[in-house]
Amino acid sequence: MQSVDTLTRAELADSIHRQLGLSRAESLTMVxxxxxxxxxxxxxxxxxxxxGFGTFLLRDKGERMGRNPKTGVEVPITPRRVLTFRxxxxxxxRISSV
Structure with missing residues (x-):
């Protein structure tokens, strides 16, 4: 199994620092x-x-009935806004060619 690495804000800023020559503080401010x-x-x-990267989409989900998987009791799930990425x-x- 592959280890999962996470790209952090600091790593993004460091990349900007190296590629554009901005100071580390300026790079972090930009991020x-x-x-x-x-x-x-x-x-x-x-x-x-x-x-070239993707779209962060907001979606409103209406109220619906859900079920507690442990007890089987139906409970209403309140409406909410969710964020999705496409x-x-x-x-x-690019990802599939790696």
Missing amino acids: ESILQHMVGALSSGENVKIS ASQMLKD
């Missing part, structure tokens, strides 16, 4: 700014599309 813009857009109900075809192609 934080991008993430804040994305969160702000999603918070205000907008979807976020990054060309990868672009370019990203899918």
Whole structure:
């Protein structure tokens, strides 16, 4: 089984630092700014599309009946907004070729 690595904010900032020559602090500020813009857009109900990467989509789920798997008792599940990600075809192609 492969180990699962996680790409962190610090690693993104370090990559920007190495590739663009910005200071580490400027690189981290850039990463934080991008993430804040994305969160702000999603918070205000907008979807976020990054060309060649994918789209973060908001979806409203209505109220429905669910069942407690342990007891079998039916309970109402309240309406909520969920965030989904749909990868672009370019990203899918790059991942499948690895």
